[in-house]
Amino acid sequence: MASNRDYYEVLGVSRQASPEELKSAFRKLARQYHPDVSKEPDAEDRFKEINEAYGVLSDSEKRARYDRYGHSGLGDMGGYPDFTVDIGDIFEQMFGFGGMGSSSRRNQPRRGRDLQMAVSLTFDEAIFGTEKEVEFERDETCSTCHGNGAEPGTSVSTCQQCGGRGEVRQVRQTFIVQMVETVACPKCGGRGQTIEKLCHSCNGRGQERKRIKKKVSVPAGVDNGMQIRLPGEGQPGSNSGPNGNLFLVVDVTPHEYFKRRGEDILLDLDINIAQAVLGAEIEVPTVDGMEKLSIPSGTQPGKVFHLRGKGVPKIRQSGRGDQKVMVNVDIPTRLTDEQRELFVKLADTLGTTPQPRQKGFFDWLNDAFGG
Secondary structure (H helix, E strand, O other): OOOOOOHHHHHOOOOOOOHHHHHHHHHHHHHHHOOOOOOOOOHHHHHHHHHHHHHHHOOHHHHHHHHHHHHHHHOOOOOOOOOOOOHHHHHHHHHOOOOOHHHHHHOOOEOOOOEEEEEEEOHHHHHHOEEEEEEEEEEEEOOOOOOOOEOOOOOEEEOOOOOOOOEEEEEEEOOOOEEEEEEEOOOOOOOOEEEOOEOOOOOOOOEEEEEEEEEEEEOOOOOOOOEEEEOOOOOOOEOOOOOOOEEEEEEEOOOOOOEEEOOEEEEEEEEEHHHHHHOEEEEEEEOOEEEEEEEOOOOOOOOEEEEOOOOOEOOOOOOEOOEEEEEEEEOOOOOOHHHHHHHHHHHHHHOOOOOOOOOOHHHHHHHHHHO
């Protein structure tokens, strides 16, 4: 679901809301509108909208882009934003299932989020491979506090209210049943620790935004839309969990005259009428340079020639595809007097009765693009 409403309005918080305020607002609304609990007719849509808003605002990179550009700023953040929430966690918060299980699960290592960005290649770079330097942003351990969120020289202690668990249990009596919910500790904001003074560099996050430059080896034969995975180059994990991955989405700039179809390279080539009738030895361009091609006499428009092994390298295999050359006979539109006289004499010898063809234009296209 793609919401057009302001995400802060959806969660009912101000634009200056802290991560803890966002989390608290999300949990409250998620419990209220979860489809398995709420009787509201639009509960499912509201739940998805709340989920979507929190998925953006809880991610520092997406939130910064949204604050600056609005909904349109999320278009290049790597496909659709990740709006995944832990539904099991919501049920535990609503009904108290599992005792302290939710706290235990939160303290387990969690993998970081994946990142995605486009990498532009020329036609030749995609065919033969290359090395590219990419530049992207991700969170890294804060160089000032080394990840603990505290200003250097100040103390960090276990929260006395939650005992270091980062959450407390609340009992709420409804008309029918007594409900137990687990919420973020109001004293430590869910950290499990009390920080005397927050780090001035990261404001207690333990991470800071950094711009990363990295050289990437692009394999030969990649095509538009393919993804190159860089393991461990995504967002850092939590609780000593592994980093996510960085995915580079290939964007190939079209060539001036070559086209690609799978592992084959296609080329339209114009020859003159004399070369088609009499035959000729010509040179044609390929990605490897000029190659000789023999045009037999009587070549018809649409004839397809194959240059074996002059196509695209096969990814994770040996060998290459072919280059397919479809010849077109260039009919002159302007003739000198001498040329016109020669064509008139030729016409007299060829006759003037039109003959139906057994093979037409669409058959030539099938030869060119299908085999």
